[in-house]
Amino acid sequence: MFALKRVLSAVLQSTSLCVSHFSACHCLKTSRKRSPYSSVDSERYSSLVKSVMSSRVSSQTPETLQAEDDHIYGPVVKAQTPTRPEVRGPKTLHPFLNCEETVETEEPESGPPARISLNRGQGRSFVPSVTRILQQTLSPEQIFYLERWKRRMIAELGEEGFKEHSQNLFRQGKLLHSALEDILTSGAAWKNRDPSETPEYPPEVRGYLESISHILEDVSAVRAIESTVQHATLNYLGIVDCVARYRGVLCVIDWKTSDKPKPFLSNTYDNPVQVAAYAGALNNDSNYKYQVENGLIVVAYKDGSPAHAHQLSSELMSEYWKTWLLRLEEFTEKRASHASSTLPEKR
Structure with a gap:
């Protein structure tokens, strides 16, 4: 029994020395990190917390x-959902092509190109032109920009200078x-020709x-x-610059x-509408035995820089034809309204 007590005492002393030695070694090897809160003024922080917690909660609601x-x-102004402008179509969709005529696909017959002169004396005195109809149905935006350009x-x-310029x-x-009429009717080849000479x-x-x-160089078969x-059904006329193959x-x-x-x-601007109007009239004019589905607008420059050629496919021509019908309806309504307002009042 006495021997057992001595053994236990020796074990406890050995464990105490090991633990003491371990703790001392650990303290020497690892330095204690300084807390970032140690520099905070705890008294002032405590006062601030008490001040916030003691204040009354606001009774306001959203x-x-x-x-x-x-x-x-x-008040808040809420933006309205943008609405798309209503796309208005013509009241009567007159056909662009004449169903009785066939669209020509072969090269035309030989012979000089047609040139039908405008003769106002042959029942055409009251037939409006394409140019006149377009001028009298300009949109307010088009009128604004046109007037602004004129003022500038x-x-x-000056007044006289602008008149001379026009x-x-x-x-x-x-x-x-x-x-161009001379060039295209002469039949002479333009390719490799110097226009300056x-x-x-x-x-x-x-x-x-x-x-x-x-x-x-790409224009041929001038018709x-x-x-x-002239479109007899829709009652308008125009003068086409050229009908040819491009x-x-x-x-x-x-x-x-x-x-x-x-x-x-x-x-x-309105040039595509003008071309569609000319083509629609030609297609319904008995003087022309063929149909034209496509258009071409050529913009030439005085300084000689290369002209821009804007081709109008049959799909585009159909869309511009609808626009032309709308402008024509607007012109007809304006003319009818003006005519009724100028009639003498019945007594």
């Missing part, structure tokens, strides 16, 4: 807060159309001819030049001049 904001800042030009050139543009356009044409149009020289077309496709071609580049079809 509704009262909204009413207060409305009083200070005014007058401010820059006359020069008209004169250059006529000269260009005359030169054409003394037979006025200097005012040589730049334009150079501009459209690459277009003329009509400066020729009148890269093998039969088109109504409209030649335009511009001082500014017009690389996109949208830059040509």
